[in-house]
Amino acid sequence: MKIALLGHGTVGRGVDQIITQRVDGVEVARILELPDRLTEPRMTSNFEDILRDPEIELVVECMGGLEPAHTYIVDALAAGKSVVTSNKAVVAAHFDEFVSQAKATGATFLIEATCGGGVPWIASIEKARRIDQIESFSGIMNGTTNFIIDAMVKQGADFGDVLKQAQELGYAERDPSADIDGIDVRNKTYIAACVAFGCACVEDFPVTGLRTITKADIDLFAQKGLTVKLLGRGVQEDGRYAVSVEPVALSSDTLEAHVPTNFNLLSLVGTTVGELKFYGQGAGMLPTGNAIVQDVIDYSQGRRPVYDFSGELTYDEDLLKGDYVLRTTAEVEGSEPYAPGAVLVHDVNAAQARALFQKALNEDASSFMAALPKEA
């Protein structure tokens, strides 16, 4: 089977290397690159060369960004070529359109590498759904922020210093907003919710990052036996669902609390299988390349997942309700003292908590908020 790569950056090179060295029966025949980077005969800077090549059955998009990735994916699917992508931003923005386009031509759209890097997360949700309803999912989905929190805990360092470290190691972008403001986790949570609940997830759900977390916050929670992690979460119950992204202060006795460096840990709860967790490298050339190549092999072996967003679920933000801690100098409505400089708000939903936090941020831009686990 001949395939084409769109993009030959870190992930594209990983895919090329894995397929060439380790996979029989698949050939990377064409590679789309920028005009000034055409270093070998397989490369072209003209997408039409790939689109019009009848021998190319499948296109792997690993360019990143919204455009031209969006257009190329739509065009490839419209031409009946199947698409594998690792681009969570473009899938989160156009999932529904891609799925409709794939249905229209009978092409297949595969997205394992958009969430959790090498962790078989999307395929595991799909597999669980063959039997179970997904009652809930949650996870550490962003290696950069996990690296930052883990280093803050272990080195007793402060946010800015560790962020600089992460940038030097290549774990964080020069502009780290997508990671530390929760946008990256938001996109992965959106995709997971669509797949897990079988519906087009609402676009607008509460997203809080951890840009303002301090060493003092880490210490405060540690004294209570808690460890902060940035989690994406979704729940489904009786035809309703809710999703959120926010820092959660978890019991230090959970597996999540011990996820080191830039690893991911993704969980689901299914009706009959109960709780399953999946752990691994959430990013990187070879793990993400591996996830893409697994999709390519699945396709070559005849797997044809068809996403169906026709589920008529109602978004109900009260499904995700709990207690929240805000560390702030601002006054927080309905709160009680939690610790010096921090207050506790009981039994609000993630959207209400987000609103309280926004209000606090307007008064004290350094404020930080974390959800408490149900049992704490």
Add this chain to the structure above:
Amino acid sequence: MKIALLGHGTVGRGVDQIITQRVDGVEVARILELPDRLTEPRMTSNFEDILRDPEIELVVECMGGLEPAHTYIVDALAAGKSVVTSNKAVVAAHFDEFVSQAKATGATFLIEATCGGGVPWIASIEKARRIDQIESFSGIMNGTTNFIIDAMVKQGADFGDVLKQAQELGYAERDPSADIDGIDVRNKTYIAACVAFGCACVEDFPVTGLRTITKADIDLFAQKGLTVKLLGRGVQEDGRYAVSVEPVALSSDTLEAHVPTNFNLLSLVGTTVGELKFYGQGAGMLPTGNAIVQDVIDYSQGRRPVYDFSGELTYDEDLLKGDYVLRTTAEVEGSEPYAPGAVLVHDVNAAQARALFQKALNEDASSFMAALPKEA
């Protein structure tokens, strides 16, 4: 597709319930039961009724035990019927024979439910192997012993009391030997090694259980920042491999150290994907039933895994080498003091450690041994 169940105990009833309530296109048409337990028309006590029924395409063996399970599986495969089983004892004893018999008739042999209950462990090893070499695997594979250790740690209770608790809760058998002597983990490790390394694993590898662990042992390791877990392990390197089952004192900062109650956590390291971990319920009616039904659905969707044990790997016990702690009043050759009543042996392989432990047990039947992690 019509299938038959051999056995209608806990797991068989789980399979029956899940298929009837949640899976379209599969019908449990016949059930093999004891003559005095035939409570409904689908049931028969005569295996020939199933074997000779041309409409039965697949047989699910969930009787447990070696015979007649072994004979029924061989007969079904010889008749060209595919077999799904949750019976780790019979697979560990006859894996090679079952695989040869399946090859001979083109039948399929599926074993997800033999290891890790609802955790997709065997399928994950197979999937990783499509691209990677499995460099190593390890895991908490026995819920009973994990329940016992977890309760000892959390309740500060002693082994005997917690074992009684586990028996009352149905987590441990009346005769707990298979669990606490490591036999159950040995069988799962054997099966995982065959699948992961693509060779017929040696029958005879070091197996140590934790029948003799005491509250004092737990406390001793806790003081060193370590938590004991019973692990099955395998490594592969340069055409050689080794496997072992033994208590390992892991850093309390690992995910393994925080696996609660009767859950399992199974890990593999692949060449390109790196480290992956899989967590879930290792036993129980619905999780194990779920694993069996996943195999049935896989089969109905055309998945036909073919096990191949033709890999010419050499067993080399020196691949699993490390430091061991023995708590014993016996004198241990080449040891140095570790703590009051306990000694440390440096850099021995699992077989050498097992031999030292056997010798210590002969002098002091209450002795306990655990491997130390490489970095400790």
